[in-house]
Amino acid sequence: MSIGITDLLPDELAEALELKVYQARQLFRWIHAKQVFDLNAMTDLSKSMREELRERVTLPQIQPVQTLDSRESEATRKYLFELHDGATVEAVAIPEGERLTLCLSSQVGCAVRCTFCATGLSGFVRSLSPGEIVEQALHLLHGRDLRGRTPNIVFMGMGEPFRNYDAVVKAIRMLMRKDGLNIGARKITVSTAGDVPGIERFSAQKWQVRLSVSLHAANDTLRSELVPLNRKYPLARLMDAVRAYCDAAGRQVTFEWTLIQGVNDSLKDAQELASLIRGLRAFVNLIPYNRVDGLTCEPSSPEVCKAFAARLEAAGVNATLRRERGGDINAACGQLRARQIARPEGA
Numbered sequence: 001m002s003i004g005i006t007d008l009l010p011d012e013l014a015e016a017l018e019l020k021v022y023q024a025r026q027l028f029r030w031i032h033a034k035q036v037f038d039l040n041a042m043t044d045l046s047k048s049m050r051e052e053l054r055e056r057v058t059l060p061q062i063q064p065v066q067t068l069d070s071r072e073s074e075a076t077r078k079y080l081f082e083l084h085d086g087a088t089v090e091a092v093a094i095p096e097g098e099r100l101t102l103c104l105s106s107q108v109g110c111a112v113r114c115t116f117c118a119t120g121l122s123g124f125v126r127s128l129s130p131g132e133i134v135e136q137a138l139h140l141l142h143g144r145d146l147r148g149r150t151p152n153i154v155f156m157g158m159g160e161p162f163r164n165y166d167a168v169v170k171a172i173r174m175l176m177r178k179d180g181l182n183i184g185a186r187k188i189t190v191s192t193a194g195d196v197p198g199i200e201r202f203s204a205q206k207w208q209v210r211l212s213v214s215l216h217a218a219n220d221t222l223r224s225e226l227v228p229l230n231r232k233y234p235l236a237r238l239m240d241a242v243r244a245y246c247d248a249a250g251r252q253v254t255f256e257w258t259l260i261q262g263v264n265d266s267l268k269d270a271q272e273l274a275s276l277i278r279g280l281r282a283f284v285n286l287i288p289y290n291r292v293d294g295l296t297c298e299p300s301s302p303e304v305c306k307a308f309a310a311r312l313e314a315a316g317v318n319a320t321l322r323r324e325r326g327g328d329i330n331a332a333c334g335q336l337r338a339r340q341i342a343r344p345e346g347a
């Protein structure tokens with residue numbers, strides 16, 4: 001069976017491919033630090049070794065099949081990748097001033113099925129392997145002029161990362177390696193819809209990787225409607241887990257709140273959120289809703305978004321209102337793929 005080499009750390013590469021450790025490290029460095037996928041180009045490996053490897057490995061495991069650039073001055077670029085079994089996932093590179101954010105997928109589809117989300121709408125297909133996750137970042141960075149920026153990574157693409165916990169953690173370890181992309185833990189954020197066992201495991205990790213919790217509602221009735229996972233892990237349990245996370249490591253948590261017109265954007269909602277998170281070392285990210293084909297949710301108006309943010313600030317909550325990015329390229333993850341799937345064969 002062919003080996004997906006981006007699934008493996010250098011020590012594992014050495015064992016699986018019977019390489020010396022230094023050779024495995026060279027191979028890892030070519031792929032992860034230099035984003036080279038062509039074995040022929042790995043000139044410090046002997047020709048015979050490269051030929052032998054070609055017989056035994058799959059590289060790369062994912063192929064970009066479509067890219068879309070937004071009309072902004074430095075474009076947000078969205079990629080659709082095809083996996084070896086024909087499944088597809090999306091990832092997005094978002095430049096913003098001094099920052100370059102890479103938004104990665106962890107699963108094909110998502111079983112959580114939030115009512116406003118394009119990925120949830122398409123159902124769940126399968127989880128990604130560590131290599132399929134890391135390769136998204138490698139492709140997004142390949143040939144890109146970073147202009148001195150170190151990228152941030154957010155697991156805010158398709159899928160619920162804590163439903164694919166081990167692969168996501170391994171992918172993060174690879175992204176952080178000095179002989180790989182060398183991305184600092186504080187520059188990586190995992191976003192969860194509120195999977196409590198995942199948050200508990202994550203709290204026990206000895207690292208500074210950031211946690212973001214997609215809240216969207218601060219009472220159980222509304223949250224269970226928007227994020228069905230809330231029926232299993234209601235707010236009281238979720239907030240206990242988040243509190244333990246903050247206590248265990250003295251870390252700050254981010255809450256995501258997607259503002260949907262007439263659903264969760266009133267001043268009362270803002271007040272409820274402020275009360276729920278009072279006393280926590282927390283930060284709130286307000287995201288204007290991105291319209292999705294086939295769903296009736298609408299974004300809140302800019303005035304309503306601003307008033308919501310102002311009410312949070314007045315209640316002593318640190319909140320940022322994000323600008324919608326890449327709206328013209330369906331930047332809300334899951335949408336490009338949803339269109340591809342909806343398109344009739346050959347169109």
Ligand code: SAH
Nearest residue numbers: 117156159160191192193214256289290332
């Ligand atoms: N499953 C994880 C991570 C992927 S979703 C989670 O839910 O946190 C990443 C973020 O995008 C979540 O906060 C999610 O609620 C939000 N989101 C999903 N669809 C959206 C849309 N159409 N417009 C704006 N935000 C959306």
Ligand code: SF4
Nearest residue numbers: 110112114117120193
């Ligand atoms: Fe899944 Fe996150 Fe979309 Fe909910 S918002 S369906 S958890 S990807």
